[in-house]
Amino acid sequence: MIDLTVVKIGGNVIDNPEELNEFLDAFSNLSGKIVLVHGGGKLASDLSGKLGVKTKMIDGRRITDAENLKLVSMVFAGLINKNIVAALQARGVNALGLCGADLDLIRAEKRPVDEVDYGFVGDITNVNTLALCKQIECNSVLAIAPITHDGQGQLLNTNADTVATEVAVALSRFYKVKLIYSFEKLGVLMSAEDESSVIPVLSKEKCSDMVTAGKINTGMLPKTQNAFYALAKGVEEVYIGNFVSMEKHQSSGTQVINS
Numbered sequence: 001m002i003d004l005t006v007v008k009i010g011g012n013v014i015d016n017p018e019e020l021n022e023f024l025d026a027f028s029n030l031s032g033k034i035v036l037v038h039g040g041g042k043l044a045s046d047l048s049g050k051l052g053v054k055t056k057m058i059d060g061r062r063i064t065d066a067e068n069l070k071l072v073s074m075v076f077a078g079l080i081n082k083n084i085v086a087a088l089q090a091r092g093v094n095a096l097g098l099c100g101a102d103l104d105l106i107r108a109e110k111r112p113v114d115e116v117d118y119g120f121v122g123d124i125t126n127v128n129t130l131a132l133c134k135q136i137e138c139n140s141v142l143a144i145a146p147i148t149h150d151g152q153g154q155l156l157n158t159n160a161d162t163v164a165t166e167v168a169v170a171l172s173r174f175y176k177v178k179l180i181y182s183f184e185k186l187g188v189l190m191s192a193e194d195e196s197s198v199i200p201v202l203s204k205e206k207c208s209d210m211v212t213a214g215k216i217n218t219g220m221l222p223k224t225q226n227a228f229y230a231l232a233k234g235v236e237e238v239y240i241g242n243f244v245s246m247e248k249h250q251s252s253g254t255q256v257i258n259s
């Protein structure tokens with residue numbers, strides 16, 4: 001099988017022009033088949049503060065009422081997605097920016113109300129693998145925003161780590177997939193404040209101990225949950241780290257392993 005890399009970038013990098021440029025430079029230099037999935041949670045939260053739209057996150061996921069949905073659709077599928085596409089085009093990469101509704105790429109269902117009502121948050125039910133593969137085989141570099149749809153005209157907000165995961169899982173039927181969750185730190189840290197405490201290899205047991213001890217929390221919760229799920233569903237290799245440092249061989253990040 002041919003190698004393919006899925007890279008996910010999150011809000012802290014997107015919100016920092018210098019880091020974003022460094023990321024896009026490194027991403028543009030990657031050879032072979034590549035797919036980019038982006039978030040942008042920080043920018044959405046900053047903007048909602050300015051516009052007076054209340055924001056609440058639970059375990060790294062946004063409670064998305066109707067007003068928040070309007071805002072995140074504009075920010076993720078519009079502003080951020082199109083700026084990333086333009087920046088990649090400027091680097092000679094023929095990027096195609098899409099959200100989950102385009103080409104029926106990612107269907108989701110509104111998360112059922114349990115203990116928490118997440119509002120218009122979508123749990124992914126289907127990835128249109130054929131559409132993805134067609135674009136990839138035409139050498140388009142997909143830049144995917146974390147807005148999904150339910151097939152009935154309703155847009156939904158889905159965590160970008162989860163979008164990257166499901167895209168990686170779908171593509172692993174046809175490619176040998178490496179999935180990198182890139183963020184501003186060098187990897188999963190033993191101690192949140194200490195950048196030198198990167199855990200080189202994270203097993204399920206180690207992760208569960210760290211969650212219990214409160215050492216993995218907030219946005220790292222969806223990342224690690226998604227990482228183990230991806231491995232269980234056929235993704236070949238999964239890393240959590242800083243893509244630029246990894247590409248420059250300054251840091252190997254955290255490799256997540258399924259044991």
Ligand SMILES: Nc1ncnc2c1ncn2[C@@H]1O[C@H](COP(=O)(O)OP(=O)(O)O)[C@@H](O)[C@H]1O
Nearest residue numbers: 010011012183187188189215216217218219220
């Ligand atoms: N053990 C940990 N190691 C590194 N970061 C952690 C850890 N536990 C929690 N975090 C937090 O998780 C954040 C990354 O998640 P998130 O903010 O959702 O990133 P992104 O927007 O890039 O997906 C880090 O900025 C950090 O504050």
Ligand SMILES: CC(=O)N[C@@H](CCC(=O)OP(=O)(O)O)C(=O)O
Nearest residue numbers: 010011039040041061062159160
């Ligand atoms: C449901 C949910 O939480 N959706 C996320 C989607 C964006 C995202 O995941 O952005 P980062 O990768 O920058 O965190 C949100 O609204 O923030």
